Amino acid sequence: MLNMDFSQRVVINTRSQQWQKSPAQGVLRKPLARENAESGHATSIVQYQADSHFARHQHPLGEEIFVLEGVFSDETGHYGPGTYIRNPPGSSHSPFSEQGCVIFVKLQQMDERDRQSVRIATETTPWLPGMGGLQVMPLHEFEHEHVALVKWPAGEVFQPHRHFGGEEILVLSGEFCDEYGKYPAGTWMRSPHQSQHHPYVEQETVIWVKTGHLPLD
Numbered sequence: 150m151l152n153m154d155f156s157q158r159v160v161i162n163t164r165s166q167q168w169q170k171s172p173a174q175g176v177l178r179k180p181l182a183r184e185n186a187e188s189g190h191a192t193s194i195v196q197y198q199a200d201s202h203f204a205r206h207q208h209p210l211g212e213e214i215f216v217l218e219g220v221f222s223d224e225t226g227h228y229g230p231g232t233y234i235r236n237p238p239g240s241s242h243s244p245f246s247e248q249g250c251v252i253f254v255k256l257q258q259m260d261e262r263d264r265q266s267v268r269i270a271t272e273t274t275p276w277l278p279g280m281g282g283l284q285v286m287p288l289h290e291f292e293h294e295h296v297a298l299v300k301w302p303a304g305e306v307f308q309p310h311r312h313f314g315g316e317e318i319l320v321l322s323g324e325f326c327d328e329y330g331k332y333p334a335g336t337w338m339r340s341p342h343q344s345q346h347h348p349y350v351e352q353e354t355v356i357w358v359k360t361g362h363l364p365l366d
Contacts, residue, residue: 152182153190155315155364156341163194164335175201181337184257191256192337197221202245211259212236213296215319215357219250228268233288233296235259235267253319253357263291271298281305293361301325301356306349315363316340323354339363 152159161181168177172187175198184190197203197219214221214234221228223242228234236242238261267289276284282305286298293314301307301323318325320336327346332338340346342365 150184151180152339153184155339158341158344159337159339160330160332161337162333162335163337164333166194168196171195171203173201173203175199176203182339189257191254192258193254193256194337195252195254197244197246197250197252199249200245200247201249202243205241205243207239207241208236208256209238210257210261211238211240211263213255213258215253217251217253217321219246220248221246221250221252226268229270229272231270231272233267233269233271235265235289237264237266239264240266258362260291260294263294265289265291276300281307283307294359295361296357296359299356299358301350301354303351303353307347309345309347311343311345312340312360313342314361314365315342315344317359317362319357321355321357323350323352325354325356326350342366 163179166179168179171178177196179194182192216228216230216232218230223244238259269288271286274286276286279285282302284300288296318338320332320334322334325332325348327348329346342363
């Protein structure tokens with residue numbers, strides 16, 4: 150098991166991690182949280198080298214993907230950088246990449262009732278105004294779970310707040326900050342239920358953020 154105590158805050162600079170082999174030739178990964186070696190709850194950065202593929206597999210509790218680099222593909226289409234994908238519980242596919250890609254992946258973490266398939270090209274989706282100077286791009290919500298991209302203008306300071314159901318962040322660009330530290334692009338953070346912080350940025354920053362999805366005890 151790796152980082153499966155959801156009562157603990159976790160911060161990982163994924164760009165300083167070493168790639169590890171997966172069961173598929175040409176597919177490498179950086180594990181962030183994992184229940185078992187090759188099954189169950191898992192959060193990872195995954196690299197598909199050019200012309201690599203992964204065997205067809207099922208997602209009993211779904212799969213969530215954000216394409217960071219290159220083009221990720223399966224039988225439903227080809228998805229470039231910035232694409233947000235949700236494959237619902239019970240789905241299956243045969244993923245591959247012709248030119249190679251890097252993706253952020255969350256496996257086996259959806260509510261079994263959440264059956265929506267999602268494909269969003271965030272690079273061509275308009276931003277919406279958020280609180281203060283923030284811009285927000287909603288990606289998905291189901292009951293207490295909310296997923297979005299948030300763009301912070303340089304110098305923005307957000308109000309101190311608590312995270313009901315926890316908060317998970319992947320810094321996509323810039324540098325995210327709070328009273329505990331500064332987190333450059335590539336940093337993954339997970340904060341438990343009822344944790345709190347006072348975030349700010351010094352430079353324009355974009356984050357992928359999910360709230361409300363972690364255990365309440």
